[in-house]
Amino acid sequence: MFTKNDLQSLGQNIVYLKPVLTAxxxxxxxxxxxxxxxxxxxxxxxxxxxxxxxxxxxxxxxADEHDMQLVTLH
Known part of the structure; x- marks a missing residue:
């Protein structure tokens, strides 16, 4: 697991998910x-x-289609 600050040092091909209430x-x-x-x-x-x-x-x-790695963020 990574923090948001850790992600910036990993490179460009990383994405993470954030649940959003539709409301x-x-x-x-x-x-x-x-x-x-x-x-x-x-x-x-x-x-x-x-x-x-x-x-x-x-x-x-x-993410797979665009050669990105999906990671868990906490």
């Missing part, structure tokens, strides 16, 4: 989320959100 998102995003209560924001090592996905499985697939 906390803008109206247009909530409308697209349907019945989902939680989405997952995918962040790069600089902390920038690069994607918002419906599941951890989708995030893993996207």
């Amino acid at each position: 906390d998102l803008p109206d247009d995003v909530r409308a697209q989320a349907g019945d989902l209560k939680t989405l997952f924001a995918v962040h790069n090592t600089m902390g920038e959100q690069v994607a918002l996905v419906a599941s951890q499985g989708i995030a893993t697939h996207l």
Whole structure:
């Protein structure tokens, strides 16, 4: 497991997930989320959100497709 500060020293091909309550998102995003209560924001090592996905499985697939490593952050 890594902290956010540790990630910056690891390189560019690392992403991490952050669960996001759908209720906390803008109206247009909530409308697209349907019945989902939680989405997952995918962040790069600089902390920038690069994607918002419906599941951890989708995030893993996207990371693999883009030669990125998905890590756990605490």
